[in-house]
Amino acid sequence: MPATSRRPADLQITPRQPSFDLAALMKKHRYWHNDDPVMTHFFNAMQATFPQGERFFIDSARDACTAIGEQNLDPQLRKDVKDFIRQEAIHGKAHDDWNEVLIAMGYPYMKEFDADIEKDRTWARKKIGAKWRISMTAAAEHMTASFARMILHKRPDLIDNAASPVRELLLWHALEEVEHKAVCFDLFQQLDGSYRLRATGMVFAFVDFLRHIYERQVYLLKQDGLWTVRNRIKLLTQVWGPGGIVASLAPYLLEYFKPGFHPWDTDERPVFEQRYGMEVKSVSAVAA
Numbered sequence: 329m330p331a332t333s334r335r336p337a338d339l340q341i342t343p344r345q346p347s348f349d350l351a352a353l354m355k356k357h358r359y360w361h362n363d364d365p366v367m368t369h370f371f372n373a374m375q376a377t378f379p380q381g382e383r384f385f386i387d388s389a390r391d392a393c394t395a396i397g398e399q400n401l402d403p404q405l406r407k408d409v410k411d412f413i414r415q416e417a418i419h420g421k422a423h424d425d426w427n428e429v430l431i432a433m434g435y436p437y438m439k440e441f442d443a444d445i446e447k448d449r450t451w452a453r454k455k456i457g458a459k460w461r462i463s464m465t466a467a468a469e470h471m472t473a474s475f476a477r478m479i480l481h482k483r484p485d486l487i488d489n490a491a492s493p494v495r496e497l498l499l500w501h502a503l504e505e506v507e508h509k510a511v512c513f514d515l516f517q518q519l520d521g522s523y524r525l526r527a528t529g530m531v532f533a534f535v536d537f538l539r540h541i542y543e544r545q546v547y548l549l550k551q552d553g554l555w556t557v558r559n560r561i562k563l564l565t566q567v568w569g570p571g572g573i574v575a576s577l578a579p580y581l582l583e584y585f586k587p588g589f590h591p592w593d594t595d596e597r598p599v600f601e602q603r604y605g606m607e608v609k610s611v612s613a614v615a616a
Contacts, residue, residue: 334510334592335404341507343414346500346611348422348493351429358433362489365554366545366562370573371490371498372430373544375423376438377537380445381468382420384452385512386413388465391458392515405514412511415504422497435551441544459520463529466513467584470530470591471537473509474580476502480599482576487604499604500611506600510591523587530584538574 353360361368389409393401401409430438452461479486479502487498516526545563549555567573583589600608 341411360491369548377540378423379420382416384449388461392462395458412508462516464533466516467530467533472505
């Protein structure tokens with residue numbers, strides 16, 4: 329492994345392939361997160377960025393490997409990259425399915441949002457170098473792993489208030505984000521590793537991610553006729569305000585700017601096992 333890697337000896341990056349019937353739930357229970365349209369549409373909006381986002385991450389990892397040279401990769405990192413790509417490809421398909429459910433439910437512009445990100449992804453692969461894209465990917469992977477960490481330590485309500493099977497889908501995705509959280513960071517460290525580029529990648533990834541979530545959440549609420557003063561205040565309070573999701577996430581994201589940071593400075597897997605072990609095992613049991 330690269331000298332910067334702190335990979336746990338017992339780590340297994342396991343590509344699981346569960347199946348979730350989201351259409352049945354959402355037809356019956358449109359606001360599946362505690363009957364709250366603002367929070368439901370926060371998750372609907374966030375996950376809508378994932379299909380093309382996952383493909384950007386896959387492209388970035390592959391191109392970083394090419395730039396480094398396959399022969400220069402440690403065998404364990406090479407295997408981890410392959411398992412990371414498999415996990416992300418499965419995640420992308422699951423969230424494609426989620427978006428298809430939303431389109432069928434009367435949110436047709438979700439397709440246009442996805443097409444816009446696909447254009448950006450295609451442009452980026454042609455115009456932006458591998459080291460810049462892997463820096464943004466490493467940062468984005470820290471954000472998703474930090475979201476899982478936030479749920480475990482600060483906001484279990486974000487999982488507990490989700491109806492099944494969305495709850496299981498979120499747990500599955502969160503666990504796998506923790507498992508592979510350092511793969512692209514280690515690739516970045518081997519390809520470039522500069523602090524300046526690492527920090528720049530996080531700033532860009534964070535701002536871009538929040539922008540995409542916000543515009544989708546506003547669209548979904550407007551489409552339901554719920555872009556009211558009350559719900560705008562709830563959105564600011566629940567998501568963007570001092571006690572909201574972004575504020576709860578911020579301390580974990582700021583750790584990324586420590587000069588000696590590595591994703592495996594913390595290991596969320598034991599907490600996952602303790603709190604959600606049986607549910608995670610039920611997902612693993614249907615893995616392909």
